[in-house]
Structure formats: structure tokens, C-alpha cells
Amino acid sequence: xxxxxxxxxxxxxxxxxxxxxxxxxxxxxxxxxxxxxxxxxxxxxxxxxxxxxxxxxxxxxxxxxxxxxxxxxxxxxxxxxxxxxxxxxxxxxxxxxxxxxxxxxxxxxxxxxxxxxxxxxxxxxxxxxxxxxxxxxxxxxxxxxxxxxxxxxxxxxxxxxxxxxxxxxxxxxxxxxxxxxxxxxxxxxxxxxxxxxxxxxxxxxxxxxxxxxxxxxxxxxxxxxxxxxxxxxxxxxxxxxxxxxxxxxxxxxxxxxxxxxxxxxxxxxxxxxxxxxxxxxxxxxxxxxxxxxxxxxxxxxxxxxxxxxxxxxxxxxxxxxxxxxxxxxxxxxxxxxxxxxxxxxxxxxxxxxxxxxxxxxxxxxxxxxxxxxxxxxxxxxxxxxxxxxxxxxxxxxxxxxxxxxxxxxxxxxxxxxxxx
Amino acid sequence: xxxxxxxxxxxxxxxxxxxxxxxxxxxxxxxxxxxxxxxxxxxxxxxxxxxxxxxxxxxxxxxxxxxxxxxxxxxxxxxxxxxxxxxxxxxxxxxxxxxxxxxxxxxxxxxxxxxxxxxxxxxxxxxxxxxxxxxxxxxxxxxxxxxxxxxxxxxxxxxxxxxxxxxxxxxxxxxxxxxxxxxxxxxxxxxxxxxxxxxxxxxxxxxxxxxxxxxxxxxxxxxxxxxxxxxxxxxxxxxxxxxxxxxxxxxxxxxxxxxxxxxxxxxxxxxxxxxxxxxxxxxxxxxxxxxxxxxxxxxxxxxxxxxxxxxxxx
Numbered sequence: 001x002x003x004x005x006x007x008x009x010x011x012x013x014x015x016x017x018x019x020x021x022x023x024x025x026x027x028x029x030x031x032x033x034x035x036x037x038x039x040x041x042x043x044x045x046x047x048x049x050x051x052x053x054x055x056x057x058x059x060x061x062x063x064x065x066x067x068x069x070x071x072x073x074x075x076x077x078x079x080x081x082x083x084x085x086x087x088x089x090x091x092x093x094x095x096x097x098x099x100x101x102x103x104x105x106x107x108x109x110x111x112x113x114x115x116x117x118x119x120x121x122x123x124x125x126x127x128x129x130x131x132x133x134x135x136x137x138x139x140x141x142x143x144x145x146x147x148x149x150x151x152x153x154x155x156x157x158x159x160x161x162x163x164x165x166x167x168x169x170x171x172x173x174x175x176x177x178x179x180x181x182x183x184x185x186x187x188x189x190x191x192x193x194x195x196x197x198x199x200x201x202x203x204x205x206x207x208x209x210x211x212x213x214x215x216x217x218x219x220x221x222x223x224x225x226x227x228x229x230x231x232x233x234x235x236x237x238x239x240x241x242x243x244x245x246x247x248x249x250x251x252x253x254x255x256x257x258x259x260x261x262x263x264x265x266x267x268x269x270x271x272x273x274x275x276x277x278x279x280x281x282x283x284x285x286x287x288x289x290x291x292x293x294x295x296x297x298x299x300x301x302x303x304x305x306x307x308x309x310x311x312x313x314x315x316x317x318x319x320x321x322x323x324x325x326x327x328x329x330x331x332x333x334x335x336x337x338x339x340x341x342x343x344x345x346x347x348x349x350x351x352x353x354x355x356x357x358x359x360x361x362x363x364x365x366x367x368x369x370x371x372x373x374x375x376x377x378x379x380x381x382x383x384x385x386x387x388x389x390x391x392x393x394x395x396x397x398x399x400x401x402x403x404x405x406x407x408x409x410x411x412x413x414x415x416x417x418x419x420x
Numbered sequence: 421x422x423x424x425x426x427x428x429x430x431x432x433x434x435x436x437x438x439x440x441x442x443x444x445x446x447x448x449x450x451x452x453x454x455x456x457x458x459x460x461x462x463x464x465x466x467x468x469x470x471x472x473x474x475x476x477x478x479x480x481x482x483x484x485x486x487x488x489x490x491x492x493x494x495x496x497x498x499x500x501x502x503x504x505x506x507x508x509x510x511x512x513x514x515x516x517x518x519x520x521x522x523x524x525x526x527x528x529x530x531x532x533x534x535x536x537x538x539x540x541x542x543x544x545x546x547x548x549x550x551x552x553x554x555x556x557x558x559x560x561x562x563x564x565x566x567x568x569x570x571x572x573x574x575x576x577x578x579x580x581x582x583x584x585x586x587x588x589x590x591x592x593x594x595x596x597x598x599x600x601x602x603x604x605x606x607x608x609x610x611x612x613x614x615x616x617x618x619x620x621x622x623x624x625x626x627x628x629x630x631x632x633x634x635x636x637x638x639x640x641x642x643x644x645x646x647x648x649x650x651x652x653x654x655x656x657x658x659x660x661x662x663x664x665x666x667x668x669x670x671x672x673x674x675x676x677x678x679x680x681x682x683x684x685x686x687x688x689x690x691x692x693x694x695x696x697x698x699x700x701x702x703x704x705x706x707x708x709x710x711x712x713x714x715x716x717x718x719x720x721x722x723x724x725x726x727x728x729x730x731x732x733x734x
Binding site: 059079080083084089091093095096097098099100104105107108109110111112113114115116117157 | 597608
């Protein structure tokens with residue numbers, strides 16, 4: 001990792017601004033990336049990191065501002081131009097076709113559609129996977145790969161196109177700690193070979209481990225730019241949320257009675273995702289039970305059983321010592337079990353309904369009737385102008401992100417803000 | 421049962437199977453290309469009608485037979501352009517647009533036919549494609565008769581080979597398979613989702629129209645109403661039957677054609693005297709549904725089939 005400040009500037013973002021309706025996702029964001037450098041782009045969910053990267057890569061068009069790669073202006077809204085200029089992006093949600101092989105996914109779009117294909121593509125992929133430590137079989141079907149392997153394919157895609165700038169959007173969110181360590185090794189090899197890296201994250205210890213510089217975004221604005229060796233996680237966290245962070249204190253509390261018991265509960269495997277194997281768990285009143293583990297190790301199955309979406313194939317579920325016979329989402333709601341799903345866009349809410357209608361649907365399932373609904377609805381100003389002061393105020397009031405100067409009592413690292 | 425066996429080993433039966441399968445193969449390849457790119461083209465039935473009509477009309481008005489094929493293909497591509505404009509950049513419902521295209525194409529063909537020939541009661545005939553004589557091959561005892569086919573039948577099988585080769589051996593085919601699975605992957609690699617999908621629908625529709633033209637230019641020598649008679653819908657099912665693979669889809673077309681050829685011949689046996697003929701007519705469809713159920717259990721459906729792609733939305 002080169003530290004000299006005179007190194008060639010490879011990427012310059014100049015006052016990028018992007019609005020979605022009343023929300024300003026990026027507000028005059030400027031950023032400079034040099035050769036061989038790793039910059040971490042930090043910020044909470046909804047701070048505007050992904051939007052910025054999508055503008056850089058041409059998926060969105062900025063309302064104002066420009067992108068310069070190796071000194072030349074990059075045309076807006078054109079992924080092909082970004083690729084040609086040497087920008088490679090590893091998306092948070094992988095853009096791979098599952099029905100194709102690794103090699104096919106990598107070569108897709110790199111050769112003329114009317115040609116017979118490039119000779120030597122396989123050799124190049126094999127050489128790159130050796131050089132960068134990205135082990136994956138070129139002929140494996142992508143649909144059968146693990147998440148970590150898919151990410152390697154995404155990185156190989158960028159390297160195959162001779163990318164000089166790698167953008168990684170929350171790359172470690174889906175990885176095991178071992179896989180994340182392997183990714184960092186790959187990134188170090190890449191910078192040693194003169195590549196530059198933009199690393200988007202909100203995991204501070206990773207940023208400290210890999211980045212040379214940190215750029216912190218909050219509410220779409222750059223609120224800080226610091227050298228990693230001159231800062232610490234607490235300072236970065238304070239920059240991210242806009243105030244000192246008081247971590248929640250877990251106070252010892254007398255455990256209440258057992259409300260729900262999972263007794264040796266098992267579920268069948270779902271493809272490559274293992275099911276639960278005789279899981280036993282007590283949920284007590286007045287207690288928060290945390291569940292740790294890398295995603296894809298049975299959390300979904302467990303949540304589904306607790307929330308009434310699935311029945312165990314073996315074992316018992318008991319509510320206050322009564323084994324559950326009939327168990328459905330409606331039954332669960334009626335018995336006081338609520339579930340906030342992982343993917344709120346597709347489960348748990350109907351996007352085309354307004355908030356009242358969503359709440360009524362939930363209440364109906366929970367057994368509320370007639371007059372219980374009174375007071376649920378209050379008039380919402382309807383206006384076509386998303387920039388009107390009243391709508392802006394509504395947005396500001398509904399914004400789940402901590403406001404500047406307000407000290408959040410508790411910060412979970414995941415807020416309910418919109419994915420931007 | 422020996423009667424059935426005699427039918428199955430006769431060369432004339434297999435000649436009929438290949439003949440009946442040809443329009444199905446052409447149109448199925450067309451539908452397969454569309455669906456592999458992620459667009460369900462229910463315009464197929466009407467596009468086959470317009471292909472049958474325009475191909476026949478061009479020859480009736482004096483063009484050579486291959487000129488008729490080209491005319492049919494161009495007409496099909498025009499309706500493919502209409503279909504894909506509505507379904508790809510505008511992202512309208514592929515079901516509604518497809519059925520709309522079928523209704524429009526069918527009525528346009530019938531209407532134009534009536535305008536051209538207002539007084540005619542028996543449809544005028546043209547001189548259709550004749551079976552090719554292939555030196556050596558045509559003189560073989562059994563095989564010569566079974567393979568006594570027109571140039572369009574040979575072309576149908578060549579098209580199937582070409583589609584399979586393009587899909588699995590060229591960058592273009594790779595891009596088509598990818599865009600039907602995950603358009604975001606295609607866009608991220610700098611290719612145009614809209615261009616690929618529209619191109620696939622236009623080319624696919626051209627093939628469907630040639631499948632229709634087979635009926636007027638090779639199988640029969642005139643155009644009459646209802647002649648396509650649900651073949652387009654059969655092709656939609658054949659794509660599923662073939663699990664979106666050209667080779668399997670060709671096998672499916674041959675299987676269906678075999679049932680069809682068999683039922684006509686069964687009607688003339690002793691069985692035909694006992695059972696109502698409608699039962700024989702229904703036989704290919706019943707057997708196809710059974711085969712479809714058996715075959716499509718483990719099919720890998722293109723993941724983005726019928727999902728319009730909007731840039732910047734995820």
C-alpha cells in the first residue's frame with residue numbers, strides 16, 4: 001500500500017448530487033482515490049454510499065456533479081463506459097446469472113456478440129484466480145456456488161476486464177470471518193499490483209484493518225475524511241452517527257417465566273442451506289435473546305418457526321408450556337408473537353398499500369375487529385410536489401436516522417431506513 | 421395391436437411425422453429464443469397465421485417460393501417488433517400484449533385475405549415446395565421414402581441446429597441466456613438488456629412466421645381460415661416440454677407429430693369404426709399433457725422469464 005500523497009489520482013468524484021423525490025441521497029459529494037490506495041466509504045444504512053457507487057458505475061445518473069477516471073470525464077449513466085475506463089464493481093447484491101458457469105459469467109459481454117468467442121479466456125481466468133488467490137472452478141454452475149465463491153466470481157469479472165479501480169459494496173456482509181480474511185488478502189495483493197480500491201462498509205474494525213483513508217458519509221454529505229492510522233473506531237463511529245455514541249448497557253435482570261420453548265426442533269435442509277438440528281431454546285419474559293451466526297446457518301428457519309410460517313419436522317414448540325398444535329402466522333399473531341422479517345420489502349409489508357392498510361391487515365390477522373380500528377387512520381397530506389415544505393417535514397419526522405446533535409440512546413447498526 | 425405396429429414401422433408414417441413436426445420445430449425455436457431472453461411471446465399463434473398468409477400471398481402474387489418465406493419472416497419480425505416494443509422498453513404485461521398481438525395478427529390476415537379475394541369460395545392454390553431428391557439418399561429403400569421431404573423441412577432441422585449452436589457456443593447465445601436469467605448481470609457487464617430482449621423477440625417472431633408459412637408453402641398449397649389451429653399454443657407447451665433446450669424441444673415436436681400422424685391412421689383401422697373420431701383428434705393433446713407433466717418436473721425455468729427489467733430499480 002503506497003502512502004506517498006503524490007501518487008497518481010485515478011478517480012475523482014466532483015460534487016455529486018442525487019435526489020430521489022424529497023430525499024437527497026448524495027449532497028455535493030467529492031472524493032479522490034489514488035493509485036494503490038484503499039479508501040473506505042463509511043456511513044450508516046441510508047447515508048448514500050450505495051447511491052454514490054451506483055452513480056459512479058453508471059446505474060444512476062447524478063443530478064449534478066461529475067466523475068473523472070484517470071483524468072478523463074466519465075459519461076453519465078453508462079456502465080459500459082465505466083467498465084472500459086477500468087472501473088470494476090462488486091455489487092452488494094451479486095449480478096450473476098445462476099444458469100451459467102463461472103467462466104461464462106466472467107466472459108459475458110467481454111467479446112463481440114457476433115464472434116466465436118475469445119481463445120485463452122479460460123487460461124486468463126485461471127491465471128487471475130491463482131495470482132489473486134480467488135479459488136473457484138471455471139466450469140462450475142454459479143447457482144451451485146456458495147456466497148463466498150460467488151463474490152470471488154464477481155471480483156474475477158472485474159479483474160478479467162483489467163479493472164484498475166475496484167469498488168466493493170459491503171463485501172463482507174455475506175461472508176464468514178474466514179472468508180472475509182481471504183478477501184482482505186486478495187485486496188492486499190490487488191493494491192500491491194497497483195490497483196485502487198473503494199471499500200464500502202459500516203464495519204469499523206474491517207475498515208481499520210484494510211483502508212488507508214476513510215471518507216464518512218452522513219445524510220448524503222461528506223462529514224469527515226481521515227487517515228486510518230490517525231483515527232480509531234470510536235471517532236469514526238461518532239462521525240458516522242453525528243455525535244458520541246453511547247453503547248447500550250446490558251443490565252442484569254431477573255429472568256421472568258418461560259414464554260416460549262423450542263424443544264429439540266429440527267427442520268429439513270433447504271438446498272445448500274442446512275436446516276435446524278434439534279435446537280432447544282427458552283424465551284423468557286423480560287429478556288432479549290440474541291442469536292449469533294453467519295447468515296445461512298438456520299436463522300431463517302428458526303425465525304419462521306417462531307413466527308408461525310413453518311412447522312418443525314421434529315421436536316415441539318411450546319407457548320407457556322402448552323404444545324402448539326395449530327401454528328400459522330395468524331395464530332402466532334393472535335397469541336402475541338410478532339415477527340419483523342429480514343426482508344421487509346417482500347415480507348411483512350405490502351408496498352402498494354399505505355401504512356394504515358398494512359396495519360389493518362396485520363390487526364385483522366391478530367384478531368382485532370370493528371371499532372378497534374378507530375384512530376388508526378389520520379389524514380396524510382397528499383401532494384404531487386415531493387419537494388413541498390410539508391412533505392419534507394413529514395419525511396424529516398419519519399426519518400429513522402439519528403439527527404445531528406441528537407445522541408442516540410441505542411444504535412443497532414441496522415436501521416429501518418430506505419436502501420439507497 | 422399389430423395394426424398399430426404396422427403403422428409405426430411404415431416409412432410413410434415417419435415421412436408424415438417429419439412433415440407435421442417441421443412447422444412446430446420452426447415456431448418452437450422462435451418461442452424458445454424469446455423465452456430464453458426472458459420474454460413470453462403469446463403472439464405466436466397470430467404470428468403463425470400472419471406468416472402462413474403473407475408467405476402464401478407473396479407467392480400467389482408472383483414471388484418465388486423462397487421470396488414467400490422471406491416475406492413471411494419479415495411480417496413476423498414486424499409483429500415481433502410491436503410485441504417487444506410494448507413488453508421490453510414499456511414493460512407491459514407479456515400475457516396481455518401476446519394475446520393482443522395474436523388477435524391483431526390473426527384478424528389482419530383474415531381481413532386482408534377477404535379484401536384481396538372477396539368473391540372466392542374455394543381458396544386459390546399455389547405451386548408449393550416439392551420433396552427434394554437427394555442423390556443416393558432418396559434411392560435407399562425405407563429411408564428414401566421417410567426422408568422424402570421439402571427444402572423447408574430440412575431447413576427446420578437446420579434452424580434447430582443453428583439455434584442450439586448459437587445459444588450454447590457463441591457470445592451472443594451466452595448473452596441471450598444470461599438476459600433471461602438475470603438482466604442485472606447483463607447490464608453490469610455493459611450489454612443492453614433492451615437490445616438483447618427486443619432482438620430475441622424479433623428474430624423469434626420471424627421464425628414463428630416461417631413456421632406458419634410452412635403450412636401454406638410446403639404442407640398445403642393454399643391459405644384458409646383456422647389453418648394454424650392451435651399449433652402456436654402447442655409450441656408454447658413444447659418449449660416447456662423441452663425444458664427450454666432446443667434439442668429436447670425438437671424431440672417433443674417429433675413426439676407430438678408422431679401422436680398426430682398416428683391418430684389419423686388409427687381412425688382408418690378397426691378401432692376407428694368403434695370409437696368416435698373426436699377421441700383420436702384429442703389423443704395428441706392428451707398424450708402431450710401427460711408427457712409435459714412428466715418432463716417439466718425438473719425443468720430449469722429462465723429465472724427472469726416474464727419479469728420486465730427497469731434500469732435503476734432493484
